[in-house]
Amino acid sequence: MGSTSVAESAASAMSFEELVEKHQAMVFSLAYHFLHDRAAAEEVAQDVFLQLYFHLEEMDSPVHIVFWLRKVTANRSIDEARRRHRRAEVGIEAAGDPASPAAADEWVNLRLRRLIASLPERQRMIVILRYQEDLEPVEIAALLEVSVNTVKSQLQRALILLREKAGVEKRA
Amino acid sequence: MDPFEEHLKNALRREEPRAGFAGRVRARITVQEKRTRRASWSSLPRLRWALGILLCVGIVAGVSYRHDQVERARGEAAKQQVYVALRLAGAKMQLAELKVRHLSE
């Protein structure tokens, strides 16, 4: 992964685009699952890559880039949510009967995503980092700059809350 | 992982942004670079002179850059700490205010 400067060559420019294409799903999904808003998530994701472009020389390795992207996306998403005072409402609207098993899965996913988006910010980001990115508590703690104990307890509380809310909805 | 966690993993699988995302990022970079260049061109003679100095003191510039990185990290961390502090302060003040309202009702 070569470093780039403002007066970069076409070859360097292409490699940054490849970097974007490689990591765009991760960055976009972190923001989207947190904000539950595609437009807001795209804006955050663009901002993150714009920032990466101008900080590329600080990156030591591909691993560092991934860590940096996750950290900055997490922070930007949290800032964006606070700016908008956004907390997704959990709708218990009737979503209609799924027509097929695949549709049923998608229906479950949609409801779970809405439940996740209604969690308090820190719990929400911890859940997303755990289950979207498959990170261990110690990695999440380093990324969010909190203690491992905090991550574990917040994760536990979030799962209790999600199970309960998902269970209540099923009975309804 | 238990079945519920598997459901969570499934619900949180990565998704691609709208097609052309990389192109949109590139477009924003171009706009930002133009803005930077415009600022540079307006003081071109001084810029040439400053660049000459920078070339001569390349090692010092590198050290200074590293210092800026450290300062940026410290500054961002301090900023986050300010947010934590003010959020807690606001929350506990609200709690007190609610209690006062409740007692006066």
Place this chain on the structure above:
Amino acid sequence: MKRIYAVALVVLTATLAAQGQKIEIPSSWDKLAAKADEVDNVTLDKSMLGLAAKFMKDDNDQDSVQINRLLGKLNGIYVRHLEFKNPGEFTEADVEPVRAQLQGPEWSHVVDVNNKNSKEKVVIYMRTVNGKSGGLVIFAEEPTELTFVQLDGSIDPQDIDALSGNFGIPKDVHTPKANPEKPNGATAEKP
């Protein structure tokens, strides 16, 4: 000679007023922190506040502008916040040393709320030196939370109140947070 002493005293008093008075947190809180589920520690002196303000200027939104104005008034921000899984993790012996430091003539209670039913106590202290505001301490004791916030500098409660609608805290939050073991739909956001 007497005039020199008088001038020196005035200068010293003014200097002391301008300087902060940081409340010391007892070492027993470190042991409490080890038991806590969530710990927030903030120690920002004037230089760190200046650094934070510098990076907040980049954000350019209304909140950051307001915060920057506030930071300009402060000498320091000190926070200790502990959240526990169960009630009863801290005792009077843990909180009394902090309260004792806030009994001096410079400190006065502006809000003192003690709800014996819910066992929640919130006290807000103001520091006044030579008629001028010298800072604010918010000390909240809840069944599973202990919070100490000191904003050292020329600040008044209106400065904080103006910010209470930001950072995800709605201006009219209705209830204290629910017990995390029994969540309900009205759970307030955790910091």
